[in-house]
Structure formats: C-alpha cells, structure tokens
Amino acid sequence: MPSGPEVLQAIDWRQPWLAGWREWGEPVAQAVADGLPLHEALNHRSAAPVRFVPQAALPPGEAYERYIFNSGLCPTREGLHDFFNGLCWMRFPRIKTRLNQLQAAEIAAAGVAPLRGPVRDALTVFDENAAFLLAPPPLWEALMGKDWQALFVALRPLWPQARLVLFGHALLEKLVYPRKPITAHVYLAPPAIDTIANLDAWLAADLGADKLAGKPFVPLPVLGVPGWWPENENFSFYDDSLVFRPRR
Incomplete structure (x- = not known):
C-alpha cells in the first residue's frame, strides 16, 4: 500500500463509509498538502486527549502504548495509517483513552513479550x-x-x-x-x-x-x-x- 504524506490526497471523502470522518479528516489532509507535518496538522485541528509528536520522539525500546499512557504524547508517522489513528483520537477520545489504559495495564502486569496474550491481542484487533x-x-x-x-x-x-x-x-x-x-x-x-x-x-x-x-x-x-x-x-x-x- 502506498505511503507518505501525498497519499492523503487519494482519499475520496464522498465514499459513504467516510461520511462521518470528512469533517475531521479533510482539513487535516489539506494542512498536510499545504506543507505541515502530519503531527502538526493533527495538533492544529485537534481537541484530542493526546498531543501528536514525530515518531522519532518514541524512545528506543519503549512500548508505544506505555509511552502514550505515561507522557500523553502520541508518536506519529507520515501516511494513511497514523493519519486515521489521529482522527480516531479526535472523534472517539474516550474509547481511545480506554484502549490505551487497558494496554498499559496489561503491559504493567505482564511486560512486553513476543506473545501479547488474549487481552492485548483483542485490544489490537x-x-x-x-x-x-x-x-x-x-x-x-x-x-x-x-x-x-x-x-x-x-x-x-x-x-x-x-x-x-x-x-x-x-x-x-x-x-x-x-x-x-x-x-x-x-x-x-x-x-x-x-x-x-x-x-x-x-x-x-x-x-x-x-x-x-x-x-x-x-x-x-x-x-x-x-x-x-x-x-x-x-x-x-x-x-x-x-x-x-x-x-x-
């Protein structure tokens, strides 16, 4: 699947499954097209309970979910995947916060292991x-x-x-x-x-x-x-x- 900031322009906001996402996503996609990094475009439009930061802010070896829980910062890569993740934080802040709390609790209890276990697997799904x-x-x-x-x-x-x-x-x-x-x-x-x-x-x-x-x-x-x-x-x-x- 293509990656990079330019792929946001491939989104067809007229599709029925995106009807509820357009008001959140189209301005962010336009801000990226105008030259902002994705994390800045998300922060500019966001009332999310996290702040978006570049992926490089995630310390080496640190679990992504634990870092968000401890810092309130969400590492973000350019491209569609983290673009939609950012929109989810904006549109569903309570659900995303709850998922992050549950992930952090599982990591605290069992550590970061090669096998996630049934709860972390279900959280990821x-x-x-x-x-x-x-x-x-x-x-x-x-x-x-x-x-x-x-x-x-x-x-x-x-x-x-x-x-x-x-x-x-x-x-x-x-x-x-x-x-x-x-x-x-x-x-x-x-x-x-x-x-x-x-x-x-x-x-x-x-x-x-x-x-x-x-x-x-x-x-x-x-x-x-x-x-x-x-x-x-x-x-x-x-x-x-x-x-x-x-x-x-």
Missing part, C-alpha cells in the same frame, strides 16, 4: 479493525449466524434503520483503496444511541479486559452494506463464499 453496528435485532442475529442472504437480501429493508460506524484506523486505511474482501470486526452497540459522543461514552464504559478476552467481535465484509458499494445491488455479489463465508 479492536483498535485496528473494529466497527460498531447499531441495528434492529434481526440484523444482528443474521450477522451472528453468518446468514448473509438474510442479512443483506431478505432483511435489506431494515438497513435504513441501522448504522455501521467504522472505528479501526487500519480498516479505514484499507478502505481508501476499497476491495470486496475487506472485513471489519463488528462490536454490537445499542441502536438507541443517537450521537457519536454518546457512542464514544457508552463504549468506553463497556470495554473491559475480561469482555475483550472473549473476542466479542463478528466479521462483516463492509462493502456488503446496502448503499455502500454499487456492485452489491446485484445480489449475486453475496454468493462469493471466499468473502461471505458460511458459518462453520
């Missing part, structure tokens, strides 16, 4: 690839059962009542160059939540080490969401068993 589904129960039940025909065809009329909110910064990065197999790890959220701020607060309170260790995620190929990708208007789109895999 959440941070990198999570999305939140706020939907009527029949949609969630079909997703849990990997009943793709029910989820996307029979229950298609219910999707206007649902929202899929993307969170993971690696997920957002991949969707700059959309491909059918791109899959999110979906976390159920109450459909009555009406604002991003309330979603941020609810999820930050809901996240805990024990719950995450149970891997409370369900895979969802995001371009299957009705209205997100023109090709899924033809229902044969969902017949691809390499993407829409049946339940074991």
Whole structure:
C-alpha cells in the first residue's frame, strides 16, 4: 500500500463509509498538502486527549502504548495509517483513552513479550479493525449466524434503520483503496444511541479486559452494506463464499 504524506490526497471523502470522518479528516489532509507535518496538522485541528509528536520522539525500546499512557504524547508517522489513528483520537477520545489504559495495564502486569496474550491481542484487533453496528435485532442475529442472504437480501429493508460506524484506523486505511474482501470486526452497540459522543461514552464504559478476552467481535465484509458499494445491488455479489463465508 502506498505511503507518505501525498497519499492523503487519494482519499475520496464522498465514499459513504467516510461520511462521518470528512469533517475531521479533510482539513487535516489539506494542512498536510499545504506543507505541515502530519503531527502538526493533527495538533492544529485537534481537541484530542493526546498531543501528536514525530515518531522519532518514541524512545528506543519503549512500548508505544506505555509511552502514550505515561507522557500523553502520541508518536506519529507520515501516511494513511497514523493519519486515521489521529482522527480516531479526535472523534472517539474516550474509547481511545480506554484502549490505551487497558494496554498499559496489561503491559504493567505482564511486560512486553513476543506473545501479547488474549487481552492485548483483542485490544489490537479492536483498535485496528473494529466497527460498531447499531441495528434492529434481526440484523444482528443474521450477522451472528453468518446468514448473509438474510442479512443483506431478505432483511435489506431494515438497513435504513441501522448504522455501521467504522472505528479501526487500519480498516479505514484499507478502505481508501476499497476491495470486496475487506472485513471489519463488528462490536454490537445499542441502536438507541443517537450521537457519536454518546457512542464514544457508552463504549468506553463497556470495554473491559475480561469482555475483550472473549473476542466479542463478528466479521462483516463492509462493502456488503446496502448503499455502500454499487456492485452489491446485484445480489449475486453475496454468493462469493471466499468473502461471505458460511458459518462453520
């Protein structure tokens, strides 16, 4: 995948999965295009609970998550990955703070080991690839059962009542160059939540080490969401068993 500050210009902010990110991301991308380093562009626009610094600020041998927890500084590289990570800190400050607290607690308890363990693995999956589904129960039940025909065809009329909110910064990065197999790890959220701020607060309170260790995620190929990708208007789109895999 291309890297460097110039790749921010490849982002198509008209895509439906970026609708909620445009107000945060477009000004930062423009500031980078105008010559600011990414960390400065993020700080200029940010009300995040961290300050963004160059990647070189991370001391050699220091764990990234522990450094953020102890210093309040977030090392940032140029490019799409850390661009979207910065936007996540801006849009979901409570969730990002909670994830960092849980990572720091795991490091304090077990140190930095080659194998992260189930909690740190789940935290990484959440941070990198999570999305939140706020939907009527029949949609969630079909997703849990990997009943793709029910989820996307029979229950298609219910999707206007649902929202899929993307969170993971690696997920957002991949969707700059959309491909059918791109899959999110979906976390159920109450459909009555009406604002991003309330979603941020609810999820930050809901996240805990024990719950995450149970891997409370369900895979969802995001371009299957009705209205997100023109090709899924033809229902044969969902017949691809390499993407829409049946339940074991």
